[in-house]
Amino acid sequence: METSQLHRGRLIDHIQLVVCDLKPSQDFYTAVLNVLDIPVIGTSDGYFWADELVVSTPDSPAALGAVTGRHHLAFQAKDRATVDAFYQAALAHGGRDNGAPGERPYHPGYYAAFVLDPDGNNIEAVYHGDARRSAPSVVIDF
Template sequence: MQLYRGRLIDHLHLVVRDVKASRRFYGAVLEVLGVPIGGEAEDYFWADELFVSSADSRAAQGVLTGRHHLAFQAKDRAMVDAFYQAGLAAGGKDNGAPGERPYHPGYYAA
């Protein structure tokens, strides 16, 4: 069976130092976006095409992911605002309050 959805990325694997803290954060912000956690174990979790594991998981090969930037799509500004609040409440770092960004006209992000 051939799987092709026409998207740029099939999946993304992040290897993190603290998988429990990452689970809290991603669980909170993805809930706002309407994306459920698809599965989890002690050393990993996944949601849609995002897979997050600890460095000692079988898939990680013992190497942490370096600095990264992920941009999730939201349906409207209210969802961006809620995502921002949920991220902060779940231990996320504030890299900029919700507002327009210069990426293209009308781009609203946090």
């Protein structure tokens, strides 16, 4: 996966999570992103990053001294086995169960797992299955 290429036209340029304790978050995200074939590409005092995700401490200059609120991030997985491996890696590295791997009602073939990271963010890995390619667009009300 090319991680240093600029991708014009994406909805999200980058996301920053500001966490209470960087070490547990770095252990957690390194493990789950590794399963998803997304390498952590840089670390420094007070932050690390992988692709468009930056995780930092409150004293990082970009954090303005405050942790971020609770967020839901969903990472794409290449297949169901990767969702399962994401879930196991998350639980083994400080994550807490928030929905074991399984089919979800959002559309046919939606297979996902949900965990809470060390700061309580809801982190998901999802495989949309082959049904997504032929399914019409789905609107999900939150």
